[in-house]
Amino acid sequence: MKNFLKNFFDIKFWKFILVGIINTLVGNGLQFILYNFTPLNLLESTGVFIASALGYIIGSIVSYFLNKYFTFKNSEKGWRPIVRFAVNIAVCWVIAYVIAIPLTAFICTSMSLSLFGMSVADTSANLSMLVGSVLFVICNYTGQRFFAFKEK
Numbered sequence: 001m002k003n004f005l006k007n008f009f010d011i012k013f014w015k016f017i018l019v020g021i022i023n024t025l026v027g028n029g030l031q032f033i034l035y036n037f038t039p040l041n042l043l044e045s046t047g048v049f050i051a052s053a054l055g056y057i058i059g060s061i062v063s064y065f066l067n068k069y070f071t072f073k074n075s076e077k078g079w080r081p082i083v084r085f086a087v088n089i090a091v092c093w094v095i096a097y098v099i100a101i102p103l104t105a106f107i108c109t110s111m112s113l114s115l116f117g118m119s120v121a122d123t124s125a126n127l128s129m130l131v132g133s134v135l136f137v138i139c140n141y142t143g144q145r146f147f148a149f150k151e152k
Helices: 002-008 011-037 039-043 045-071 080-111 120-148
Strands: none
Touching: 011 039, 011 045, 011 120, 039 045, 045 080, 045 120, 080 120
């Protein structure tokens, strides 16, 4: 178990974290801007799905190139790594937001939680994007390392 943890949290993990910071600034920044400063906030949960999907698509393009060439130094050519990467991103996004949106909606509604002068629905939507991001990162690192860009 000790060797597994040592190998799992090696230099690739820290590079992934650095790329993730860049990716988060791009993807989540776009996601929050789209939800809060466009009519998507009128759609509540649907708006969260749309804003997060668009943010993750743009952020994922940035992530693909940085992780492929910088983090995992993957030299595989062709469509296979792109398809594996896309499948990984899609699965992680669905897992993260299928959990985050109803969970935060339940908590915010049951507690009548409202932050920073926002409505309960907007508080829930914004918190679900944060919770979804955390769940996504955990799932995504594992998927990219051991599926999308796995070493041969």
